[in-house]
Amino acid sequence: MTRLAGWGRFRPVETRLARMRDDGDVAAALAGGTALIARGNGRAYGDSAVSPGLTLDMRGMDRMLSFDADRGVLVAEAGVLLADVIAAFFPQGWFPAVTPGTKFVSLGGAIAADVHGKNHHVDGGFGAFVDWVEVMGADGRIARAEAGSELFDWTLGGMGLTGVILRAQIRLRPVETGWIVQDMRATQTLAATIDMMEATNDAPYSVAWLDCVTTGVMMGRGLAMLGRHAGLEDLPREKRRKPFATPQKPVLRLPVDLPAAALNGVTRRVFNAAYYWNGRRKPGPRLVDWDSYFYPLDAILDWNRGYGRAGFLQFQCALPQEAARPGMAALLEAIAASGEASVLSVLKRFGAERGRFSFPMAGYTLALDFPANDRSLKLMERLDAITLDHGGRFYLAKDARMPRAVMEAADGRVAAFRAMRAQSGAKGLFVSAQSERLGL
């Protein structure tokens, strides 16, 4: 038995961890009859990928099976990381079509959570670029679920609860260079930030960082970071010869847990102000390398230790378009009133909803992080209620503490998801600590 937690390191679960090396290992694990869940690289923040029974470590299945270099189509096992995909194919001009904020997610995890990137408003989520997935169901049989099939739609965003994802075929995006033309714009108010996102809805990538400390009229001021892949013509001549060369950055590590007090209310406030003013100093377009643009936090491995031993919690909700303005304002007011500043508050635009259980809905999403303590937990209950009042829902890949009743009130799709699980035999077998907590 081993104690295992998600990336937020909040409330570890006692589980038996077993490494999977091929389909036979997974079939044997299923035949044992113990409740289990698959785990990729452990980047889900909460308890989605730990089981109170058996946790399948899918990193042993990390082989790439084929790549069509003309069309950018990759077939790979679930344990392959996006970082592996980038290492192998980026030098040939291919990049993941959708990427979350870390390249250290597994393919299986990205599918299970149907992760989104800064381009959801244009391209949709990860699932929009998946042609098929192979899933081992409760009966130990492997089903290939093609895009559009019912099993496919439940598996994308299904948090590993439809079966064990073994392999998938994904489509990559052709790019000409390793650079992003980033256009940084500072805004003064929340309304201005949202206006900006609306006005730039055709930008391929867009994300805004919000200052969640400042109150009053300046509440919700932020930095919008728009981006597009640079073409060769965007590069200065010295970069054109090696358009995919990425500047080498030192890999930093947090070798020990910081004391919980290191990220206290004061340092979080200072960080928010400094971040805003630093961003404001350099508005307008400039070239940023792909790694810094998409994966700023990956530069510090083990950054999750920054919150200390107790860990931290993420809160991410989506609000429908019509409720986004008042809803975001209410969320920020509640945070400011609590005095619990989030270190990074990220606002993104979402495009249309897809899939049976995927998180995104047309509108806006706000992601926040808080140290794991009683005050934050109390604040998050308040944020739950505001989200429900505005017709929003919650991101399961980040959740570690939501009560079952909140999930049920937020998501009308839960009943159908449960029925599918009962009918396919998945219910008793594919179980995470999260699915138990939420009664999925």
Add this chain to the structure above:
Amino acid sequence: MKGPVLILGAGSDIARACARAFAARGCAIQLAARDPGRLEADRADLETRYGVTVSLHEVDALEVEAHESFVAGLPELPMVAICAVGLMGEQDENAADMTRAALVMRSNFEGPASLLGVLANRMEARGAGTLVGISSVAGERGRASNYIYGSAKAGFTAYLSGLRNRLAGRGVHVVTVLPGFVATKMTEGMDLPKPLLAQPDEVGRAILGAVEKGRDVIHVRRIWRLVMAVIKAIPEAIFKKTSI
């Protein structure tokens, strides 16, 4: 580095990591195992990731009579051969049942020595090549908890040092790898101290480095040199009463 790299016992976690490390350098890879059919996904992986040529070969380390023809049947005599063949078993069972003990001894000593011996002769005739034997710190001193495995590894370690001695100055280099604890199928479920536990890809990188730099004996994590120096320095009269 020119010429293909042969990996013997290619189904193991360490073997997979070695294959990736060398393929990333652009080397053609020959994967050999008892059941090469199970290596299809690994072949696809190496070809897909690194664009190198990969061939699969059938070999049973225990069938020593077949080793000459196995090596003769390779598409090309490898420039580097890495032997990752091994079997630990359960010490209690090995001690109780001598047929099991013999299997462990043959899998860790006789088989690997035979395979590398055949390759050594051919590389010596060519005048170039590197042989890598993955042995174990368990062979440094016999302990109650795994002396059957350990004694076979001790034999293999001595064999490698003799081979190195014989081939020095003949263009063929021999690397002895003493990995210490590695997070593989062999150690799964054991409660091992983190600072002593290497990941397979660390082993792969260490072996690539040792081959490129022409090193003789390597520990994957340096701390093992210290640990083993201490364990070897304990006088036998005291050591026999301990349970290390």
